[in-house]
Amino acid sequence: MKALKPLVMSGKEVLPLVEGGKGIAVTTGKSSGAWAAAGGIGTFSAVNADSYDKNGNMVPVDYIGKTRGERHQELIAYGIRGGIAQAQIAHEVRGGEGRLHMNVLWEMGGAEEILRGVLEGTKGLVHGVTCGAGMPYKVAQIAAQYSVYYYPIVSSSRAFRALWLRAYKKTPEWLGGVVYEDPWLAGGHNGLSNSEDPLVAEDPFPRVAELRTYMNSVGLHDVPIIMAGGVWFLRDYEDWLDNPEVAPVAFQYGTRPLLTKESEISEEWKNRLLSLQDGDVSLHKFSPTGFYSSAVRNDFLEDLHQRSDRQVRYSRAAEADLHVGIPLGRRGRPIYVREDDADKVRAWLAAGYTEGMATPDETMVFVTPESALGIKKDQIDCMGCLSQCAFSNWEQNEGTTGKRADPRSFCIQKTLQNIAHGAAVDHELMFAGHNAYKFGQDPFYANGFVPTVKQLVDRIATGD
Secondary structure, three states, X not given: OOOOOOEEEOOEEEOOEEEOOOOOOOOOHHHHHHHHXXXXXXXXXXXXXXXXXXXXOEOOOOOOOOOHHHHHHHHHHHHHHHHHHHHHHHHHHHOOOOEEEEEEEOXXXXXXXXXXXXXXXXXXXXXXXXXXXXXXXXXXXXXXXXXXXXXXXXXXXXXHHHHHHHOHHHOHHHEOOEEEEOOOOOOEEEOOOOOOOOOOOOOHHHHHHHHHHHHHHOOOOOOOEEEEOOOOOHHHHHHHOOOOOOOOEEEEEOOHHHOOOOOOOOHHHHHHHHHXXXXXXXXXXXXXXXXXXXXXXXXXXXXXXXXXHOEEEOEOOOOOOOOEEEEEOOOOEEEEEOHHHXXXXXXXXXXXXXXXXXXXOOEEEEEOHHHHHHHHHHHHOOOOOEOEOOOOOOEOOOOOOOOOOOOXXXXXXXXXXXXXXXXXXXXXXXXXXXXXXXXXXXXXHHHXXXXXXXXXXXXXXOOO
């Protein structure tokens, strides 16, 4: 394995190893500060981060607003307070070493206000902002105003080209790097376009080489590309180092830092990572963001799959192909379905899935009464954690998307808060990269070994 050469990133020479930021409240100041202390770039998540009282106790996130708009403002305030708290912790832990970045999602609710609020409250502590989940045109302008570097997350050269031409070419001096995130292998939300097959993964090298070619064409020869998504053994990328087709290049790790001493996820979560098998992480499109995302196939995800499987086209009045009436609900009001679907619906009703919930696509899904109550409560309790949400039909500018709320999705804020704070991992959304099964195969983790962040960074630098 070639020796890793340092790169100048965010104004300082560092190891070309970046910790990927993971929200909600997963990548904390403790973890990101330790990564920076090891000589790389630590990234804390400013997506609904935890904050603490004067005694060091975590401040519970309780919403008291009567309306979604009021709760949305509370969410922004919590987000700013939490982001500042994590930056302060990370700054203390890093001890002047490495660099410290914050991660935000452009499609999160109040992204611009939270980004500005955290940067305003952490002047001199944060050196860069990574931002994805959407097209973050404004992140360059905001970062430049606070004299910090910006790192857009893209999954194609085409996406970066659009960002560059519309916005980034105005502030090239603050473009610290471009994160290329493999849309087939990364954990969390993925940047697959409508033209790409989610079941047919493409080799990242030609895609990164295409990105480098475009970056060079607009004078960005010295701006690093950060390879993210699916990165495990650095030796697999040895040919990328000093390769003019892609270099200068750094590497981002999102999944591996979950299993460290400094990682503040639950022990149950850490143990589950060690037991994953190849194929346990799946790509799905249940997220209320509308993006594909990758998560561990568990009871939570299985329920969403089964819910969508219990789905048929329907009408409230008989039509040419929707003409078989089936009584539904306490009043026995009929819905009309295709003849081929009628027996399936009757079987679902007989099995206890007696609540029909309409979707935005003129279909109906069938769930138990208990599940229906839970879905409706979560939709009512919406606090606007996304700029727009298919599950609750929230939209932060208009208050509503104008579409029917989608019961095939879920409240992402609720489940990610739950798993980040100790809930049973089988019953919550558990994001992970597709190579997470390697925890159980990599001899580094033999006998349940959990390294410190420093031990992990040192190990990665050897090629393993």
